[in-house]
Amino acid sequence: MGNVIGIDLGTTYSAMSTIDETGRPKIVTNSEGKNITPSCILLTENKLEVGEEARRMLGLDDNTCGRFKREMGKNIKLKLGNKEYSPADLSAVVLKKLKQDAEKSIGEISEAVVTIPANFNNEAREATMDAAKIAGLNVQYIVNEPTAAALYYAFEGGHELGGIYAVYDLGGGTFDISIIQVNGQDVDVIATNGVQVLGGDDFDNIIIEMAKEKYKEVTGETLASEDFTKSNAEEEKKSLSKREKVTVRINRQIIELTKKEFEEKIAYLITQAEMLCESTFDEAKISVSDIKGVFLVGGSTRVPAVLQSVKDTFKQEPISTVNVDEVVSLGAALYAAYKGDKANLNTVQKKAIEQISVTESTSKCFGTEAIVRNEARNSDEVMNTIIIRKGEKIPCEKTSSYFTSHEGQTRIKIKITESVAPEEDMNFVKIIWEGELDLPPDRPAGQELLFTYKYDDNQIMKCKFVDKESGKEKKVELSMANNNSNTASEIEEFLVE
Ligand SMILES: Nc1ncnc2c1ncn2[C@@H]1O[C@H](COP(=O)(O)OP(=O)(O)OP(=O)(O)O)[C@@H](O)[C@H]1O
Numbered sequence: 001m002g003n004v005i006g007i008d009l010g011t012t013y014s015a016m017s018t019i020d021e022t023g024r025p026k027i028v029t030n031s032e033g034k035n036i037t038p039s040c041i042l043l044t045e046n047k048l049e050v051g052e053e054a055r056r057m058l059g060l061d062d063n064t065c066g067r068f069k070r071e072m073g074k075n076i077k078l079k080l081g082n083k084e085y086s087p088a089d090l091s092a093v094v095l096k097k098l099k100q101d102a103e104k105s106i107g108e109i110s111e112a113v114v115t116i117p118a119n120f121n122n123e124a125r126e127a128t129m130d131a132a133k134i135a136g137l138n139v140q141y142i143v144n145e146p147t148a149a150a151l152y153y154a155f156e157g158g159h160e161l162g163g164i165y166a167v168y169d170l171g172g173g174t175f176d177i178s179i180i181q182v183n184g185q186d187v188d189v190i191a192t193n194g195v196q197v198l199g200g201d202d203f204d205n206i207i208i209e210m211a212k213e214k215y216k217e218v219t220g221e222t223l224a225s226e227d228f229t230k231s232n233a234e235e236e237k238k239s240l241s242k243r244e245k246v247t248v249r250i251n252r253q254i255i256e257l258t259k260k261e262f263e264e265k266i267a268y269l270i271t272q273a274e275m276l277c278e279s280t281f282d283e284a285k286i287s288v289s290d291i292k293g294v295f296l297v298g299g300s301t302r303v304p305a306v307l308q309s310v311k312d313t314f315k316q317e318p319i320s321t322v323n324v325d326e327v328v329s330l331g332a333a334l335y336a337a338y339k340g341d342k343a344n345l346n347t348v349q350k351k352a353i354e355q356i357s358v359t360e361s362t363s364k365c366f367g368t369e370a371i372v373r374n375e376a377r378n379s380d381e382v383m384n385t386i387i388i389r390k391g392e393k394i395p396c397e398k399t400s401s402y403f404t405s406h407e408g409q410t411r412i413k414i415k416i417t418e419s420v421a422p423e424e425d426m427n428f429v430k431i432i433w434e435g436e437l438d439l440p441p442d443r444p445a446g447q448e449l450l451f452t453y454k455y456d457d458n459q460i461m462k463c464k465f466v467d468k469e470s471g472k473e474k475k476v477e478l479s480m481a482n483n484n485s486n487t488a489s490e491i492e493e494f495l496v497e
């Protein structure tokens, strides 16, 4: 019998949790005894080291790497020392460290759930599953961060939840806002939106900017990056969450950073988050007065100006019962136990987990390009048609019929599209796959073709295109276009023991 763990693989910090003997989620500390682990890697004498030291050194030379979560699923390589790694490889290094630490403290891990931002696309989801595999974790499920957080608040909230809630997650790299419907422990995400480049990281950059300006004012000289690093900036930023101003000593010079100026400079970022909240209310077809509670997630919600913005936007005091940077991993541990093999649970744990039920809905539309007759204009138009609508319960499978347009047609071109709204104009959709299906010859126009889109538990899409008469078909598993990960063994040789 092994343990289940939930891992919040964050842009800046990661956390892991398990289910204790009594069926409650609890944080698993890393080998340094910390609840959260920086998602940063340092290359030292051919070893890859994850953690605090890497975070301190981040950005100082080529031997450190961080913030790669933002690149997940992209077909790019990131440099570390004189080697190059895919974002999935680097995530795997972080996951491996977490796995090793967890095994040391709680024993063998049988199943793990890793969380991802709700707005991660197919490729980023696949890349996350890949990273877990490279790290040697048995990950059957990934779960959206807001869902994990809501699950945790619903489970541990102390009182039964019921109605519409919001999950406001401002972390290190990303901002996510989700509107959820909760019935007891039943969590249904009805609308979710996110910005993949809005978070504490941007606040740190603003602190650096402020420090540079002040330094120039005081000394007339340009402040070198190594004299005031990102991690220095982060410390000062955290201090500004508690006080009105901080004095910083750089190269025997004293500069002062004020909360007032910091707040002025981050105002446009906070506005961006506010606007996304408003449009998400519209999308969920709710008004702010329908929201019974706002759950806070992410370390950056500790910034007083952010907290104030949440109060103003949601017209209520947000709910923040536990450590905001641990909520997602705690929820992921619950989800791991809920989805996983119940044989791994004791009787008490089973009973606790039986109370959980989670369903989610799609956050995007998926469709295909087709020629559609416009009777009004008496013309045929090429447009995007939707097969899976936004808001469909997951997992789901939908089939639509299409027809060949001319006699003797032996081929169809297929495009799989993704859009945030039910868009008709092909210029405004993302084409996530393109291909062709060959058809039998000598047939009249109007042959029926069945397009089936299947969206699985992990929100990864699989599509099937079938010529009804002949049964000819094409199956598409939307996964990473290029598998550009290094092999497990290649990563292995660099891992810290
Ligand atoms: N007291 C504080 N004041 C201001 N910012 C804080 C404070 N504590 C933590 N943070 C910031 O919170 C961020 C980390 O939050 P969290 O651990 O939730 O993010 P993450 O999960 O790594 O990111 P993401 O969810 O975007 O992937 C960092 O930018 C950190 O500096």
Ligand SMILES: [Mg+2]
Pocket: 008, 010, 011, 145, 171, 172, 298, 328
């Ligand atoms: Mg997070």
